[in-house]
Amino acid sequence: MRYTSTRGQAEQKDFSGVLLAGLAADGGLYMPLSWPQFSTADLRALRGLPYPELAARVLAPFVGECVKFADLQAMCRRAYAGFSHKATTPLVQLDTNVYALELFHGPTLAFKDMALQLVGHLFEHVLAERGEKIRIVGATSGDTGSAAIEAVANRKNIDITILHPEGKTSEVQRRQMTTVKADNVLNIAVDGNFDDCQDLVKAMFADTEFRAEMNLSAVNSINFARIAAQIPYYVYAALNLGAPEREVAVSVPTGNFGNILAAWAAHKMGVPIKHFIVASNRNDILTRFLEANDMSVHGVTPSLSPSMDIGISSNFERLLFEFLGRDAALTAKTMADFRTSGKMSVAEPVWRAITKDFTGFRRSDEETLAEIARLYRESGYLADPHSVIGIAAARELGPVGVPVIAAATAHPAKFPDAIEKAVGVRPPLPAHLADLYQRNEKFIRAPNDLAAIEACVRNFANRNT
Ligand SMILES: Cc1ncc(COP(=O)(O)O)c(C=O)c1O
Numbered sequence: 201m202r203y204t205s206t207r208g209q210a211e212q213k214d215f216s217g218v219l220l221a222g223l224a225a226d227g228g229l230y231m232p233l234s235w236p237q238f239s240t241a242d243l244r245a246l247r248g249l250p251y252p253e254l255a256a257r258v259l260a261p262f263v264g265e266c267v268k269f270a271d272l273q274a275m276c277r278r279a280y281a282g283f284s285h286k287a288t289t290p291l292v293q294l295d296t297n298v299y300a301l302e303l304f305h306g307p308t309l310a311f312k313d314m315a316l317q318l319v320g321h322l323f324e325h326v327l328a329e330r331g332e333k334i335r336i337v338g339a340t341s342g343d344t345g346s347a348a349i350e351a352v353a354n355r356k357n358i359d360i361t362i363l364h365p366e367g368k369t370s371e372v373q374r375r376q377m378t379t380v381k382a383d384n385v386l387n388i389a390v391d392g393n394f395d396d397c398q399d400l401v402k403a404m405f406a407d408t409e410f411r412a413e414m415n416l417s418a419v420n421s422i423n424f425a426r427i428a429a430q431i432p433y434y435v436y437a438a439l440n441l442g443a444p445e446r447e448v449a450v451s452v453p454t455g456n457f458g459n460i461l462a463a464w465a466a467h468k469m470g471v472p473i474k475h476f477i478v479a480s481n482r483n484d485i486l487t488r489f490l491e492a493n494d495m496s497v498h499g500v501t502p503s504l505s506p507s508m509d510i511g512i513s514s515n516f517e518r519l520l521f522e523f524l525g526r527d528a529a530l531t532a533k534t535m536a537d538f539r540t541s542g543k544m545s546v547a548e549p550v551w552r553a554i555t556k557d558f559t560g561f562r563r564s565d566e567e568t569l570a571e572i573a574r575l576y577r578e579s580g581y582l583a584d585p586h587s588v589i590g591i592a593a594a595r596e597l598g599p600v601g602v603p604v605i606a607a608a609t610a611h612p613a614k615f616p617d618a619i620e621k622a623v624g625v626r627p628p629l630p631a632h633l634a635d636l637y638q639r640n641e642k643f644i645r646a647p648n649d650l651a652a653i654e655a656c657v658r659n660f661a662n663r664n665t
């Protein structure tokens with residue numbers, strides 16, 4: 201499998217090349233040249249497999265020749281061995297046609313573990329083969345940071361620097377990053393919001409000298425390996441609900457658009473996913489676009505679902521590329537105009553085609569608390585402030601008679617203040633994190649300034665010289 205940039209100017213790469221590069225050299229995002237196809241018979245053959253086996257088979261065509269299938273299988277087994285639920289991603293029925301797909305049984309209690317636990321093994325494997333060292337730079341609004349750190353802490357040949365917006369994650373999320381004891385981890389609290397952190401990461405990649413000097417790599421969903429590793433759980437859930445003979449829909453709490461894009465990729469590969477519901481909080485750029493063809497940047501306002509506090513959704517570029525008929529020049533121009541003007545609308549037929557597949561939904565903080573309370577009262581199910589928006593969207597907008605997979609993206613214990621406000625109880629952290637509040641934190645502070653951040657990354661890289 202070869203990968204091409206959405207902006208068409210970067211060299212094509214194989215899976216390992218994409219994994220290590222993260223962002224394409226032209227600022228675009230890598231996409232497979234074509235989507236692997238799974239026939240009805242192929243899908244039936246996956247039904248009933250344990251999650252790690254299914255994941256290896258779904259990922260094999262993306263990985264291609266880069267990793268032997270037996271090695272990929274072994275990595276999938278190791279990646280999910282530590283998950284706290286035997287089914288890895290269990291489905292919980294909440295209503296006649298609403299199912300929570302629990303993606304938070306990994307070590308850091310969010311869906312990011314699903315991809316990053318595997319990506320950590322893939323990095324180590326590919327780096328050992330190539331004899332290379334990488335420096336990962338990543339941005340987080342709360343969950344990617346700890347999942348990435350957990351996946352690569354103490355791994356040889358990898359340094360990781362995570363930028364988080366100071367004061368804008370939950371305390372549990374911050375401590376999950378800043379209390380990890382590993383010499384290869386640097387946490388930076390940036391004086392800004394998530395979009396500032398994400399821009400700083402992209403700017404480091406755009407600084408070609410710095411990128412080459414540091415051999416930068418990415419753990420955010422700009423790295424296609426992240427998207428690929430998020431596809432298998434949609435295949436697994438759809439099969440468990442009757443696919444390929446039965447259609448399903450998905451409802452996904454959305455920020456950077458990576459998770460729902462993975463569901464859409466599963467649909468392109470042959471899984472009968474009929475509709476895609478984008479659930480957002482008050483940071484609703486995608487919902488505004490889906491309602492009125494208006495993608496205008498409004499900045500980021502803190503909410504009770506901090507991981508979705510994202511102003512610009514990076515992965516929308518991948519969807520745009522597809523709906524523009526894979527016209528890289530037009531995608532590049534549209535993205536450049538968006539960058540300059542802070543606004544984007546697409547040609548009417550393109551917008552109609554997108555909105556045929558995707559519907560937007562939003563909930564304010566007050567509504568989110570009310571949804572948590574209602575769900576808890578009616579079914580005893582405690583959902584975190586991100587997942588509950590997707591669940592509410594599934595109940596309200598799910599196509600009639602079609603089972604909706606509502607992605608449950610985080611464990612409620614990551615957001616105890618919001619949960620307590622909604623239902624009056626503080627969900628306890630699992631045993632492996634029980635002493636999180638007693639652990640010592642380690643991070644540095646930096647301004648929202650590229651030169652300052654690059655200096656931090658460079659100093660960290662040179663710490664032992
Ligand atoms: C708990 C949670 N829900 C939802 C999201 C949004 O997912 P995405 O950025 O893939 O749209 C995130 C962060 O990415 C998250 O951490």
Ligand SMILES: N[C@@H](CCOP(=O)(O)O)C(=O)O
Pocket residue numbers: 339340341342343344345419420421422455456458507508
């Ligand atoms: N919501 C994320 C932000 C980054 O998203 P990613 O999927 O591109 O890594 C977070 O919680 O950190």
